[in-house]
Amino acid sequence: MSALLDAFVSAFDALPVRESAGLGATRRAALDAALRDGLPGPRTEAWKYTPLRALERRAFVAADAAPAAFDSAAIAGIPAPRIVFHNGRYDAAQSDLAGLPAGVSLQPLSRVLAQGDVREANFLARRYERADEVFARLNAALADEGAVLRVDAGVQAQVPVHLVFVGSPAAGDRAWHLRHLIELREGAGLTVVEHQLAADSHTHLSNSLTHVHLAPNANLSHARVQDEALGATVIARTDAVLAGNARYRRIDLELGAALSRHELNAALHGEAAQVHANGVLLATGRRHLDTRLGIDHVGRDTQCELIWRGLGAGRSRAAFHGGILIREGADGSNAMLSNKNLLLSEGAEIDTQPVLEIHADEVQAAHGATVGQLDANALFYLRSRGVPAEQARALLTTAFCRETLSLFEDDSARAMLEVRLNLALERLI
Numbered sequence: 214m215s216a217l218l219d220a221f222v223s224a225f226d227a228l229p230v231r232e233s234a235g236l237g238a239t240r241r242a243a244l245d246a247a248l249r250d251g252l253p254g255p256r257t258e259a260w261k262y263t264p265l266r267a268l269e270r271r272a273f274v275a276a277d278a279a280p281a282a283f284d285s286a287a288i289a290g291i292p293a294p295r296i297v298f299h300n301g302r303y304d305a306a307q308s309d310l311a312g313l314p315a316g317v318s319l320q321p322l323s324r325v326l327a328q329g330d331v332r333e334a335n336f337l338a339r340r341y342e343r344a345d346e347v348f349a350r351l352n353a354a355l356a357d358e359g360a361v362l363r364v365d366a367g368v369q370a371q372v373p374v375h376l377v378f379v380g381s382p383a384a385g386d387r388a389w390h391l392r393h394l395i396e397l398r399e400g401a402g403l404t405v406v407e408h409q410l411a412a413d414s415h416t417h418l419s420n421s422l423t424h425v426h427l428a429p430n431a432n433l434s435h436a437r438v439q440d441e442a443l444g445a446t447v448i449a450r451t452d453a454v455l456a457g458n459a460r461y462r463r464i465d466l467e468l469g470a471a472l473s474r475h476e477l478n479a480a481l482h483g484e485a486a487q488v489h490a491n492g493v494l495l496a497t498g499r500r501h502l503d504t505r506l507g508i509d510h511v512g513r514d515t516q517c518e519l520i521w522r523g524l525g526a527g528r529s530r531a532a533f534h535g536g537i538l539i540r541e542g543a544d545g546s547n548a549m550l551s552n553k554n555l556l557l558s559e560g561a562e563i564d565t566q567p568v569l570e571i572h573a574d575e576v577q578a579a580h581g582a583t584v585g586q587l588d589a590n591a592l593f594y595l596r597s598r599g600v601p602a603e604q605a606r607a608l609l610t611t612a613f614c615r616e617t618l619s620l621f622e623d624d625s626a627r628a629m630l631e632v633r634l635n636l637a638l639e640r641l642i
Contacts, residue, residue, distance in 0.1 A: 215269035218248060220388070221351055224275040230357045233326040234334035243341070243353035250344040259345045262532035262564055263474055263503040268446060273388030273418050276301035276358075283307075283381040283412035290629070291408060295375035296321065296360055300417065301389020303358060307377075316368035317403070322359035322392055333361075336394050336424050348448045352422045356392035359421070362405070366398040366428070373404040373626045380419065380445055381412035388418040395423065397431035397459075404434040404623045406630075411442035411469065418446040425453035427461060429483060434462045434621060438633050440469040443498065447473040457483030457512065462620055464630060465492035467502050468637040474503040481508070481515035481543075491520045491617035493634065494554075496529035496561065497641050505534040506550075510573075514545040522614050523554035525561030526641055534566045537580065541572040550580035555613060557586075557641070611638055 214222075222244070225231065231240050252269050253260040280300040285307060288297065293309035296319055303321035313319060325333050337356065341349040360376045378391070397403060409419070419441070427433055441447050447470040453461055467473055479488045494502045508517045523531050535550045554563045565582040614634060621627040 214248065215252060216272040217269045218251070220272040220274065221355065222248070224388070225354055227275065228355060228357060230326045234329050234337070235331050236334065236337055239338050239340070240354045243350045246341070247347050247350040247354065250347065252347055253345045257345050259505065263472070263501065268472065271386060273386045276387050276389040277383065278302065280381070280383060283379055287379055287410055287412040288377055288408070291375050291377055294319065294372065295377050297377040297379065298358065298391065299379045300381060300383060300387055301358055301391060301419070312372055313374070314368065314370040314372060316365035317370050317374065318363045319374060320361050322361055323357060325361055326357065337392060348420050349422055349450055352390045352392060352420055355390040356422070358389070359392040361393070362395045364397045364401040364403050367400045369402040370404070373406055373623055375406050375408065377408045377410070378419070379410050379412050380415050380417050380441055382415045383417070386416050386418070388420065391419070391421040393421065393423040394426070395433065395435070396426045397428060397433055399428040400430045401428070402432040404626055405436070406626050407437040409437070409439045409441050409447065411440070411445065413442070414444060415442050416444040418448070420448045421450070423451045425451060425461065427453070427455045427459035429456045430458045431456070432460045434623060434626070436464045436621065436626060436630055438466045438468065438630065439473055439475070440633060440637065441473070443469065443471055443500070445470045449474070450476040451478065453479040453488070455479065455481050455483060455486035455488065458485045459483060459487070461488045463488070463490040464617060464620055465490070465504070466630065466634055467492065467494045467504065468633065470500065472501045476505045476507070478507040479509065479517070480511060481517070482511045484512045485514045486512055487516045489518045489620055491620045492522070493614045493617055494521070494523040494531045494533065495637055495641060496523070496525045496531040496563070498527045498529060500529045502531040504532070505536070507536045508538070508548070510537070510539040510543040510546040510548065513543060515543060516547045517549070519550040520617055521552045522617055523552070523563050524557060524610065524614070524641065525554065525563045526557040528560040530562045532564045534568070535580065535582070536568040537570070537578070539571045539573050539576055539578065543573045544575050546573060546576045548576070548578045552582040554584045555586060555610065556584060611635065614638065
């Protein structure tokens with residue numbers, strides 16, 4: 214067994230809440246499954262672009278019960294209402310739930326587990342059957358913290374809710390497993406912004422899993438900014454389920470970490486459900502980014518629109534998998550995927566896999582992917598009008614990425630995303 218899995222076994226044995234909310238047997242089964250199948254290797258299709266050899270040799274210790282305080286400058290500009298987690302633990306001092314709209318409930322998972330209500334924690338009981346879902350299984354076994362966000366039927370929240378996750382230096386490499394729930398009941402509307410940030414340089418591991426449940430006619434705008442320390446490892450997964458006429462808008466900005474992998478799975482079960490998911494993959498230095506989309510059209514007249522942009526610089530590597538499945542009976546579905554990528558150096562590599570599988574009639578579907586360099590004609594045009602070469606490259610690169618942000622309707626949230634993206638591009642260019 215690898216050093217990584219050995220460390221997680223030790224963490225499980227010491228987990229104080231593993232029996233809470235009747236989850237003892239579920240947690241043990243998840244850990245046993247992870248140990249039985251082990252970490253996926255290069256022959257595992259879903260992981261062939263993300264080798265885990267270096268990670269499996271590392272031994273992480275569990276997050277401190279009460280980590281030391283971090284510099285609040287790291288979250289400056291993130292307004293209330295916000296809930297903050299520091300090195301995998303709820304930070305009540307930095308959280309601020311003032312202004313949380315009526316009908317919106319937000320609390321840490323640790324509080325839910327302490328209450329022991331099986332119904333409130335039932336999303337933790339989900340099982341993961343595939344061998345390549347090892348990190349989801351480890352999360353199911355070890356998660357003891359996270360954000361639980363629920364919106365009552367008919368509530369239209371006008372203020373964005375911020376979920377903030379901060380990593381900072383600690384004695385030894387730490388690992389935390391966070392489990393989140395975002396649930397909108399019928400006709401509800403909400404904007405959520407996730408921030409994954411670093412207060413200083415560190416080499417910790419974050420393994421998070423988010424459930425998104427949208428009832429009929431619910432409308433969720435959801436942004437995730439991953440700007441962790443350049444030595445950090447970030448493993449994240451989002452599973453969304455949409456009922457009839459539900460609408461899910463999402464933006465992912467992958468800007469930091471040494472190794473970052475995110476899976477976004479959306480099941481469009483209800484008739485006329487819609488998902489619009491945009492993202493930017495910014496690979497620099499020797500960083501490795503891996504993003505996998507899995508959009509499952511089940512109901513009739515469902516729709517997905519996916520616009521992703523990638524930049525590769527230095528000796529980095531980025532991998533993108535855009536999978537769309539239109540099942541039998543999902544007639545009238547409309548699916549579009551666009552993945553365009555720019556290589557800004559000879560040493561960078563970008564691998565892209567658009568996959569479209571159709572088993573229904575009367576559908577509209579289009580998908581495409583490109584990997585290239587900045588348009589020489591556009592550069593020449595700007596240079597001919599007196600724009601310096603570096604500034605011309607910066608203008609074109611910024612415009613290439615910024616179109617993904619047009620999806621967000623909330624002005625304040627979109628402005629915050631623009632600031633984060635621009636700062637990251639400045640580091641690159």
